[in-house]
Each structure stands twice: as C-alpha cells, then as structure tokens.
Amino acid sequence: MDEEVFNISLRKFLKMVGVSSQREIEQAVGRALQEGRASGTEHFPATMTLDIPGLKLNVVFDGEIRLQ
Numbered sequence: 001m002d003e004e005v006f007n008i009s010l011r012k013f014l015k016m017v018g019v020s021s022q023r024e025i026e027q028a029v030g031r032a033l034q035e036g037r038a039s040g041t042e043h044f045p046a047t048m049t050l051d052i053p054g055l056k057l058n059v060v061f062d063g064e065i066r067l068q
Helices: 003-034
Strands: 043-052 057-066
Antiparallel strands (some): 043 057
C-alpha cells in the first residue's frame, strides 16, 4: 500500500463529503425557513452513514444540527 496515495485520496473524499454535506444542509435549512417549516430556533437530530462495502464497513454517526 502506498501511504501517501491512501492519505491523499482519504483527505479528498472527506473534504468532498464535508463540503457537499454542509452545502446540502444549508440549502435544506434555507428552504425550510422560506417555506415556514422552520422558524430558526429548532434543532434537528441528524445521522450520517459511512458505507464502504469493499471493506465491510458501515458506521452511523449521530449528531444534531442547531439553528440557535
């Protein structure tokens, strides 16, 4: 295994997931506020699933998105 290639590809993947996830959440919150489905004081339980079938890895991360 080439550690450098592995680390670079892992960082790229995590950056893509982080940036894309943040954008999707921001857009969903914006729509909810615009449509009156949220007032801006809520907190939302959230889960993120990491699934890599080739490694038999499936991990769920639980958290919370707070608007205030």
